[in-house]
Amino acid sequence: MVDEMHNVLRIWGKGVYKARWFIIVAWLILIILGGSVFAKLPSLLSGGGWDVPNSQSAIAGEQLASQFAGRSESSLTLVLRDPDHAVGTPEYKDKLKQIVDRLKTEEGVADVFSILTASEAVSQGLIGTDKNMSIAFIDMNIKADYVMNNVTLYQERLVEQAKLLGVEAHLVGTTAFQGENSEQSKQGLAKAEMIVFPLILLILLLIFRSVVATITSLVVTISSVLVAMGIVYVVANQVELSVFVTNSALMLGLGIGIDYSLFMINRFKQELENNNNTIDALLRTMETTGHTVLFSAITVIAALSALFVVPLPAIKAIAFGGIAVVFVAGLISLSLLPAILGVLGARINKGKIPFLSSSTTSPKTSGWKRWTKAIMRRPVVYLLAALLILAAVAVPAAGMKLYSPDMQILPADTGVRQGFAMLEQSFGKGATSPISIVLHNEKTDLRTADAITTITTLQTKLERGNDVAHVSSVASFFPNTDAAVVTDLLKTESTLPADVRKMTDRYLSQDGHTALLELQLDQYGASDASKDVVIQLRDTVLPEFALPEGTSFSIGGETMQGIDSSKAINDSLLPALGIMLVLIFIILVVTFRSILLPLKAIILNLFSVAATYGILVLVFAKGYGVEIFNAQANGYIIHFVPILLLALLFGLSTDYEVFLVSRIKEEYNKTGNNDESIAEGMEKTGPLITGAAILMFAVFAGFAFSGALPIQMLGFGMAVAIALDATVVRMFLVPVAMKLLGRMNWWFPGRSQVEAVQVRKPLSNQ
Numbered sequence: 001m002v003d004e005m006h007n008v009l010r011i012w013g014k015g016v017y018k019a020r021w022f023i024i025v026a027w028l029i030l031i032i033l034g035g036s037v038f039a040k041l042p043s044l045l046s047g048g049g050w051d052v053p054n055s056q057s058a059i060a061g062e063q064l065a066s067q068f069a070g071r072s073e074s075s076l077t078l079v080l081r082d083p084d085h086a087v088g089t090p091e092y093k094d095k096l097k098q099i100v101d102r103l104k105t106e107e108g109v110a111d112v113f114s115i116l117t118a119s120e121a122v123s124q125g126l127i128g129t130d131k132n133m134s135i136a137f138i139d140m141n142i143k144a145d146y147v148m149n150n151v152t153l154y155q156e157r158l159v160e161q162a163k164l165l166g167v168e169a170h171l172v173g174t175t176a177f178q179g180e181n182s183e184q185s186k187q188g189l190a191k192a193e194m195i196v197f198p199l200i201l202l203i204l205l206l207i208f209r210s211v212v213a214t215i216t217s218l219v220v221t222i223s224s225v226l227v228a229m230g231i232v233y234v235v236a237n238q239v240e241l242s243v244f245v246t247n248s249a250l251m252l253g254l255g256i257g258i259d260y261s262l263f264m265i266n267r268f269k270q271e272l273e274n275n276n277n278t279i280d281a282l283l284r285t286m287e288t289t290g291h292t293v294l295f296s297a298i299t300v301i302a303a304l305s306a307l308f309v310v311p312l313p314a315i316k317a318i319a320f321g322g323i324a325v326v327f328v329a330g331l332i333s334l335s336l337l338p339a340i341l342g343v344l345g346a347r348i349n350k351g352k353i354p355f356l357s358s359s360t361t362s363p364k365t366s367g368w369k370r371w372t373k374a375i376m377r378r379p380v381v382y383l384l385a386a387l388l389i390l391a392a393v394a395v396p397a398a399g400m401k402l403y404s405p406d407m408q409i410l411p412a413d414t415g416v417r418q419g420f421a422m423l424e425q426s427f428g429k430g431a432t433s434p435i436s437i438v439l440h441n442e443k444t445d446l447r448t449a450d451a452i453t454t455i456t457t458l459q460t461k462l463e464r465g466n467d468v469a470h471v472s473s474v475a476s477f478f479p480n481t482d483a484a485v486v487t488d489l490l491k492t493e494s495t496l497p498a499d500v501r502k503m504t505d506r507y508l509s510q511d512g513h514t515a516l517l518e519l520q521l522d523q524y525g526a527s528d529a530s531k532d533v534v535i536q537l538r539d540t541v542l543p544e545f546a547l548p549e550g551t552s553f554s555i556g557g558e559t560m561q562g563i564d565s566s567k568a569i570n571d572s573l574l575p576a577l578g579i580m581l582v583l584i585f586i587i588l589v590v591t592f593r594s595i596l597l598p599l600k601a602i603i604l605n606l607f608s609v610a611a612t613y614g615i616l617v618l619v620f621a622k623g624y625g626v627e628i629f630n631a632q633a634n635g636y637i638i639h640f641v642p643i644l645l646l647a648l649l650f651g652l653s654t655d656y657e658v659f660l661v662s663r664i665k666e667e668y669n670k671t672g673n674n675d676e677s678i679a680e681g682m683e684k685t686g687p688l689i690t691g692a693a694i695l696m697f698a699v700f701a702g703f704a705f706s707g708a709l710p711i712q713m714l715g716f717g718m719a720v721a722i723a724l725d726a727t728v729v730r731m732f733l734v735p736v737a738m739k740l741l742g743r744m745n746w747w748f749p750g751r752s753q754v755e756a757v758q759v760r761k762p763l764s765n766q
Contacts, residue, residue: 006287009294013286013338017279020339027336031223034230041229042186043149044236045243047178049314050404055564056538060438060556067438067514069505070113070137073144074175076151078103078112078158079419081133081168087115088123092132095165100136102161106154108142118499122477125503128426135423137506144175151179155415170419172432177407180416181708182243188708189247192715196702200258203698207691211351212344213265220337221257227332228253228325235320242314247711249321251703251718252648255696256300256326256655260293260333262692263659268341269348278345282338290334292662295591297330299658300651302583307647309579310572312565315640322648368686372679372735379736386732390611390724397613400621402569402639403526404562407432409638409709411630428469433525433558435534437462437517437542441551445512447490449483451548456483458545459517465541467529470520474507525558526636534559566639573643580650591658592665593748596741601657604733609649612721613642620713629704629712638710645717652696652718653725660685660730664738665746674745678738686730693726 016023051058065073080099085091093116100112114136115123126134140147155171162169200221204214232245267289271281304326307319341348375382410417420432439446439455446455456475463471477500478486489495490504490512507516523529534555542553581602588598616637618624623633664681671677700722703715738745 005291005294009286009290009334010283012334013283013290014279016286016335016338017282017342020342023335023339024343027223027227027332027339030227030230034226034228034233037233038226038229041233041236041246042182042243044233044241045182045245046145046240047148047175047181047243049240049242049317050312050565051561052311052564052568055568056554057556057561057564060436060554060560063438063440063514063554064436064516064556067509068507068516069502069510070139071506072140074108074140074142074147076138076140076147076154076171076173076176077423078114078136078138079133079168079170079172079422080136080162081130081422082166083132083168084166086131087127087134095167096134096136098165099158099161099167099169103138103154103158106157107150108140108147109138110141111139113137113139113499113502118502119497122499122503125472128423128428128431130422130426133422133426135427138171140175147175148179148182151176152183152415155180159415168418168422170415170422172416172419172423176416176419177410178243180410180414181405184410184414184708185243185247185711188703188706188711189250192247192251192703192706192711195705196254196699199698199702200254200695203691203695204258204262205353207262207688207695208265208269209353210349211353213269213348216337216340216344216348217258217261217265220261220332220340221254221329223336224257224329224332225250225253225325228321228328231324231328232321239317240313241317241321244314244710245317245321247703247706247708248318248644248714249325251700251711251715252322253325253329254699255652255718256297257329257332258695258699259655259692260296260329261337262688262695263289263293264333264337265341265348266688272346272348278342282342285341286334286338288662288666289659290338291591292659293330293333295587296655296658297326297333299584299587299654300326300648302587303580303647303651303654306576306580306583307643309575310643311568312640315569315643318640318644319647326651368683369679371731372682373675375732375736376675376678376739379739382732383736383740386728386736387607390607390728394607394610394614396615396617396622397610400613400617400642401636402566402642403634403636404558404565405638405710406526406558406562408524408526408632408634411707428520428522429524430469430519430521430530433530435519435521435530435537435559436556437519437537438554438556439515439517439547439551440554441513441548443550444548446515446548446551447487447508447512448548449487451515452483452486452490454546454548455515455517458547461541461545462517462519462537465533465536467521467523467533468519469522471517472507472520473517474504474515476507477504526562526634530559531563534563562639569639569643573646576643577646580647584650584654588654588658592661592746594746595748596744597661597738597746600734600737600741601654601661604729604737605650605653605657607733608653608721608724608729609646611724612645612649612717615720616641616645616713616717619716629716630707631709631712638713641710641713641717644714645721648714648718649721652722653729656689656693656725656730657734660689660734661738668746674742675739678735682735689730690726693722696722697726 064071082092103109103112115126115134158169204217208214268281268285271284301323304319304322308316407420423431455473459471459473459475521530538555585598619626621635621637626633663685664677667680668677697719700715700718704712
């Protein structure tokens with residue numbers, strides 16, 4: 001089957017060479033189209049996608065957004081503090097009025113409810129312990145996506161006006177957080193590009209020693225990313241995609257694109273040195289490295305496809321972005337790149353840099369062979385030592401805790417983070433992440449005297465709970481009032497004052513069939529204490545409480561969403577891993593025509609991934625060295641990072657595995673000598689794999705310094721994994737494991753141990 005694939009790739013290579021100009025023009029059109037929409041893509045992306053469909057938090061979120069006035073998905077909260085004047089003074093009110101009046105001119109702002117329109121009794125709910133600060137509720141009549149994409153502009157105008165008035169003012173809320181998160185993602189992307197591209201250029205020049213080869217590699221890599229982003233743009237017009245798609249896809253696209261172009265160009269240059277015939281060199285490159293690239297791309301796509309079992313739209317969106325960029329990178333590497341190489345021929349070596357030595361592929365590079373033979377003399381010792389090192393580094397991963405992205409992922413100098421900090425200081429830690437208990441009854445009106453009594457009783461019970469600072473419900477606005485009187489007041493439209501009606505509508509739906517109780521804890525939303533409270537509410541308190549007949553409950557808010565999404569990810573981890581391992585095993589069996597080599601690759605990858613998790617926890621959860629990345633450790637890892645790392649690391653590690661072992665197999669097919677083939681394969685691929693690993697490390701490390709915490713974690717984890725893979729795994733574990741397996745490396749049912757030596761004719765004549 002392998003020989004058949006070689007023949008297919010050889011035929012494909014001939015077709016590419018004949019149609020090289022047509023292929024270049026066709027890809028150029030696609031690249032221009034992709035580039036033209038790249039800048040438009042961020043405005044289509046969403047900060048959401050973290051709700052588990054049909055989960056309690058998702059149901060509660062939908063009910064909150066649709067059933068209660070002022071709680072739509074796009075609603076915002078204004079936080080205003082005047083250091084010189086207390087809330088309620090004429091000076092404070094005057095400044096607040098100027099800000100409110102201007103806010104009402106912003107597109108989508110329907111109304112602003114503040115102390116200016118609230119009675120003294122109602123105003124107390126808008127003022128915390130800081131008597132110089134108040135909040136106001138901003139009702140929006142425009143879609144959440146529009147607000148998310150424009151809220152940073154609202155924020156800038158608000159902050160500018162506040163400075164002129166001598167006050168502090170910020171916009172907060174879920175949409176404000178998502179908008180700022182999106183903006184940080186874009187800024188992080190730009191920052192990463194500034195770090196990464198100069199490094200890529202420098203390293204490629206050092207590897208290729210020629211300007212033309214370097215430019216060719218860059219062109220192919222950037223083309224892959226642009227075309228892939230064009231595909232993502234088309235899909236984003238139809239489906240909600242996460243803001244993290246661009247960062248993760250760009251990071252993976254740069255790494256994969258550079259790897260593939262590096263391998264292809266390097267092999268093409270080698271073949272030119274052997275026979276100086278462009279078509280023969282191209283066909284030989286397609287047959288060997290092209291085979292490696294093809295199966296590497298299939299493997300990475302298979303690994304990412306396993307993420308579709310995770311029931312989170314954001315994870316599926318990120319997986320789709322990764323698949324798109326790997327698919328395009330593989331396709332470009334097997335069509336556009338060979339077409340360009342066919343045009344350039346020997347000119348690929350043009351622009352040689354005089355002060356650098358000759359190619360890294362020079363036969364003088366014999367240190368790799370000496371190294372490989374040295375460690376193969378004591379394979380058991382080196383195998384156990386390397387595995388023990390990886391296992392020791394992996395130990396911290398056993399204590400890894402996950403949390404849902406919240407406002408803590410934002411830099412401290414952003415307006416949203418500062419607004420949340422002000423809110424927290426005056427209203428308590430839990431003010432930024434309240435727990436929502438939504439009661440719903442399809443048949444019975446919850447405004448009846450019995451229902452109001454039940455809600456009041458439940459509120460009292462909840463207020464006695466551990467870590468509960470405050471509980472609000474519709475009953476909060478009628479203290480010491482008979483339930484029957486409250487019912488009459490709620491059901492009679494004109495009875496209540498406008499400001500009281502405004503607040504009760506936030507806790508009771510207009511039709512009376514849905515009610516809300518809001519708990520504020522004295523703990524952060526992501527804390528273990530908050531999670532314990534929510535779990536107790538979900539599993540014990542609410543199920544055992546006598547709610548009105550036919551009334552269901554759902555719990556929402558940041559803490560519940562984090563519990564639901566983390567559970568979904570944890571529950572999906574083993575199925576995703578199982579699917580991933582089975583697919584990778586099958587692909588590697590087809591690639592190598594071996595049973596034991598794929599098993600060896602999977603086992604070593606598991607050790608490498610575990611070690612990566614351990615280092616990630618040490619830095620971003622425990623805080624060892626986290627200040628280098630201008631981040632803070634809080635004991636947790638963002639919940640989607642580990643499962644994304646799992647897929648990406650298995651894909652990329654297998655990439656190097658395929659490249660190295662394919663070359664070893666090439667040598668083994670010629671000689672039948674296992675040890676010599678390992679040493680020869682290490683010598684011929686070692687410098688290139690090291691160069692590719694350095695490039696990958698530079699790309700991922702650049703994203704680790706991007707400033708967007710989820711991407712920082714992902715970039716750091718990828719950089720660590722590549723470093724471990726290129727050193728401990730490739731330099732120690734692979735050669736000694738293959739040494740110990742001996743001829744069993746190539747065992748395959750129905751095939752002899754040693755394949756016949758094949759003498760090839762010039763490929764152009766075949």
